[in-house]
Every structure is written in structure tokens, then in C-alpha cells.
Amino acid sequence: MTELEFEVLRAFLKARSGLALSVDKRYLVESRLASVCTRFKVESLSRLIWEIKSGRSPAMEIATIEAMTTNETFFFRDKAPFDLFQDILIPRYLKDRAASRRLRIWCAAASTGQEPYSLAMLLKEASGRMPGWHVEIIATDISNDVLERARAGIYNQFEVQRGLPIRLLVKYFTQKGEQWQIAPEIRSMVDFRYLNLIEDFSRLGPFDIVYCRNVLIYFDAPTKAQVLRRIAQAMAPDGSLVLGASETILGITDALSLDPAYRGLYSKSPSTGPASRSALAGVR
Template identity: 55%
Template structure:
């Protein structure tokens, strides 16, 4: 791989996904793209780049897919999910008592473990949320991982990573060597393709946004821009959850730290009326009526 090849890949990845590769990440490119090149019958990365330069959109898609990190697991880092269950949802139940609805966005949702973790938490609170309209929107850049997410089918290894045994027994059925999430939990999450570099406005407003473990791959200017746009998509009294290695400090004034809640941030705006929330077209809410 020549320096020109590396520069070309850096630009494509930043433009298509926001992924920023520093000069010392050559090993990461090689480890992920060499297997892809060989799968295509190509001798190396330079030949892969030649196909991309020739206008092969399919090859470019496969390169972006290979470089997008899809590491995730159920209830990852645990503490944010405890805050969601023990503090955020009880507070929102009080704050939204008038409209009896909640909208939650999981950005960069990968293979679905994060939004399904939230869905299971809300299932556990079904009695408190009886009659409420709940929308969990999960988005990701990759159509492939979204397809896997919708199936809700996971390996033994995947369900052993972070998933409480009582939830495995209660919400999953074994299918051969795999475990499938029950249909009623799967139906609570709506998966759709979305790039964080796109305009957020069509998605509408959200009470809670999970945008965890993805911004670490972006440069500072892109992070700041995303934070500013996330704030506009967040209800003024809503919540933003970030990953353990992520922060808004020094990057934006749009959010402030939520005291005593690690990984949770609050929109840094005066709180106007939140009586209504803009629903995105074609998104069907889940109702807990009669449960």
C-alpha cells in the first residue's frame, strides 16, 4: 500500500462514515482490508484501491463496511443502563405524564444489543408504562448489521456477554446453537439505515439519545458538529448517553455533565415547553396499553 493509497482511503472513509484514521493506523487498514482484497481475488490493498478509483461503488461499500467497527454487547458497561433504568426512566415517566409517550434513539446501533437492552429494561417496567407510546429507533450505517439486528439472532458467545441469565431465560428462545430474542421485544425496536454525517432533522425529537462508542473514531471538528446537532434532536429536558471513553468537555457547549451519573449528559439550553415531540414519518410506536 503506497502513501497515496493510504491518503485516498483516509479521505473516502472520512467522507463516507466520519471515520478518522491517523497516520499510525496503517496496521488497522491492513488487518481489515487485506482479507477483503484476498476474498475478491486481489493480491493486495493497492489493487483494491484501483478498483475503488475506477468507480466501483460495490468495492467502496465493502471497504467502508470492513473498516466500520461493530463491537458491541448486551448492557455494555452496565452503569449507563442502570442510570437509564433507575433514574432516567422514572424521571421521564413523571415529566411526560401529560403526553404519555417516550422516544429513544440508539445511534450507531451495530448488531442490536444496545437497543434491545433498552427494550428489555422497558419491558420490565411495562406496568408503569401501561398505555404509553414507546418508540425505540435504532440506526446504523451498515445494512448488513441492521439485517442481523432485525433477526435478533445471537450466538452463545454473544448472549453470554453482559446479558443477565434471567433475561436470557425470559426473553430468548434457543434455536439450534443460536438464541433468538422473542418477537414482542424485537417489535419494540425499529431499525433503519442512517449516517451520522446526515441531517438529523428527519428523525424528529428524542427524550433519550444513546450515541455510545462511535464518536471516538471521529476528529474533533466532526465530534463538535455532531454534538451540536444531537442537542437539536434532543428534547430540552432530555438525556444523552455517551461511551465510557467519550465526553463533551472541551468539544461543545451544547451539553453539560449530568451530576453523579457517569456517561450521561444534559442539553445545555433553557428548557422550553416539551408538550410535543416531532414523530418521524413511517415510524410505528409501541404501546404498552393493556399490559
């Protein structure tokens, strides 16, 4: 792969997915795209890049984007954001949405589903406090392959051992050979949809709670600013955004404000475009 070919690939990934592939990540390209070459019977990485540039194969383009996208995730990853959901956000919105008894949650970059399913299990545990409530969890990702895995809700032994409390494993999973499938009652709580974050997603919102963790780190500053502003616009006036531990809005956007009491929690700035509670009540 020549320097020019690498730049062609970088430009393609940036334009189509927002992924800012730095020059020091060149080593990742060959390892991740080898399987794409094999799948499409392309004799070399150079040929693959020029096929992508030609625009003749949308399937090849999608496969390349998916291969270069990181899908690292596990149940209750980093723990703190889920403690925040259980101890702060659920009680807050049980009070603030008591009249409508409606709650909408968005997990962006949901990968193979562990994050939204973790939230769903916490909501199920809290269901005794939520009689008559209508709760939606929308989970999106740019990769159709991982979305199919997420919808199936089937995980191997290693995956269920990463962060998932044994009590919840026993309660909400069924063992099938060497794999575990999450219960239908939990799977039915999550609506998985394809979404590219750099494209318009106004049709999804508005939302009370947004989890957008460990995805902004792959974008450059202008793309981060654009995505964060549109997320803010998709939030209810008193909505909450949870970012990853290494992510921040500081110096990037004024559409959101840091909650000083809780690390990684952000609220919508008053000046940001409205997503009214009345609109929220009408979303299905």
C-alpha cells in the same frame, strides 16, 4: 500499499463516514480489507484503493466502509449506562411525560442490536408502570450488514453470555440449535434504520433519550463537535444524552451540558436550537 494509497484511503473514510484513521492504525487496513478484495475479486489492496478512488463501484465503497467500522458490542455493555436508564431515566420520564405517555429513544451506532435490545428488555420489565404508553426505540448504524443481523435478533452462545443476565436470557430468548433468538415482542420494540452520523439526521428526531456510545472516539474533534451539536438539536428541551465512558463534550461543544450527578449523562444547553415537545408529540 504505498503511503499515497494509505492517504487516499484515509481521506475516503473521513469524507464518507467521519472515521479518522490515524497513521498508527495502518496495520488494520490489510487485515480488514482482505475480505473485501476477495469478495470483489480484486487482486490487491492497492487495486482496491484505486477502484474506490475512481468511484465506479458504490457497492465496493460501502463494503470498504463497513469493513473498517468497529462493531464491538454486547448486551448491557459497561452496565452503568443501563443502571442509569433503569433507575434514573425511566422514572424521570414516566413523571415528565405522564400527560402525553410518549417516549422516544435513539440508539446511534447500534451495531448488531445488543444495546437497543437491552434497553427494550428494561422497558418491558418496567411495562407494569407504563400502561397505555407509546414508546419508540430507533436504532441506527452505518453498516447494512450488522443491521440485518440486528433485525434477526439471533446470537450465538458467546454473545448471549457477554453481559446478559441468565434471568433475561431464559425469559426473552428461544434457543435454536446452538443459537438464541430474542423474542418477537422485544424485536418489535426496536426500529432499525440505516444512518450515517456525518449526514443529516434531522428527519429522525426529536428524542427524549439518546444513546450514542463508543462511536465519537473514532471521529476527529471537528466531526465530534458537528455530530454532537446536531444530536443536541434533535433532543427535546429536557432530553438526555448518554455517551461512552471514554467520551466527553468538554472542549468540544457548548451545545450540551454535563449532568454533575451522573457520569456520562448530558442535557441540552438552553442556547441550542429547539426541538419542541409539541413536535415530539407528533412524531410517529
